[in-house]
Amino acid sequence: MNRFGEMHCSIAQAVSIVGEPWTPLILRDVFLGLRRFDELSQDLGISRNLLAQRLDHLVAAGVLVKEPYQERPVRYEYQLSESGRDIVPALLTLMAWGDRWSTPPGGPPVLLTHSCGARFRPVVSCPHCGGEVTADNFTVEGGPGAAQGPGTMVLGAPGVASGIS
Amino acid sequence: MNRFGEMHCSIAQAVSIVGEPWTPLILRDVFLGLRRFDELSQDLGISRNLLAQRLDHLVAAGVLVKEPYQERPVRYEYQLSESGRDIVPALLTLMAWGDRWSTPPGGPPVLLTHSCGARFRPVVSCPHCGGEVTADNFTVEGGPGAAQGPGTMVLGAPGVASGIS
């Protein structure tokens, strides 16, 4: 796609797909039930050609699937694919951060309720111990796919670690 | 800043700050220990004027702080502020998603180790029950700050819910 897609960094990979302007909001709307071109166009106020381009990109990336919901005339709707559904929690963590650091007047625009019944604020945790992950309590090191290249100098040297203030 | 900042949506708020091209990668690098203009410029291969602009933006948004680390001549370094440190877990979830759906040949470029000792893949969970949050097991509803406006139609009507397939 763009140059981010060529970097050996999973953040860059994710950014090459969901880092384009509007894309996270398109995914949010599709998740929330808006599936048709015109609904998205109206809700977001995005220009229609750009919306068409973004949808194409997301379909090509496998994040959305485009399916006809009627014949004559053929009409399409967009839905989240498996990878699209899998990115929803990541969007939630971004939302939680936005809520925390730039809450609009009146309080948070949305509230979340988990299937356990609790209203919750999403946290990132370690699946082994269940503890929350923060900038201070984990380390990073180069993995098997680490490589030198643009955007990855800092990881090129295996063993580089961080965190644990 | 841009039009995303005016939307009544916390995802849009987050996107208005970290959704600009390069910004997530700048934050990643600063977190990993690159703090100086030239280090960032070299690692990312970003043009220098754009890097300067992004750093200014991030400092203005309170995500980074700029501090002199020597006098005569004055030299500055950038570090994560509290809100900057708080966004790191959100970047991890994006990274995990990138790892899962577009792993580069050779495996994931980085490995994470939690303070509990386990090598882990970050998951998003509900702090009350500890259970993982997926696209299928939570609901969304308009909160006190919900408002009509561009980018928020779907949330304007309180009570809109989703999830729980």
Added chain:
DNA sequence: GAGAGTGGGTTCATTAAGTCAACCCACTAT
């Protein structure tokens, strides 16, 4: 004390991307 080096930028011309309004087409409903 002349020249090279370093850190942290700014300026400028070129190219790519986003925006807005208008248009198009296949079909349906009235």
Added chain:
DNA sequence: ATAGTGGGTTGACTTAATGAACCCACTCTC
């Protein structure tokens, strides 16, 4: 036959990103 709907495309205009060059204050080396 006319108007409406869904899902786009086209084209002119404006904004943003890129790459290379330049600048300045200061230090280090000879």
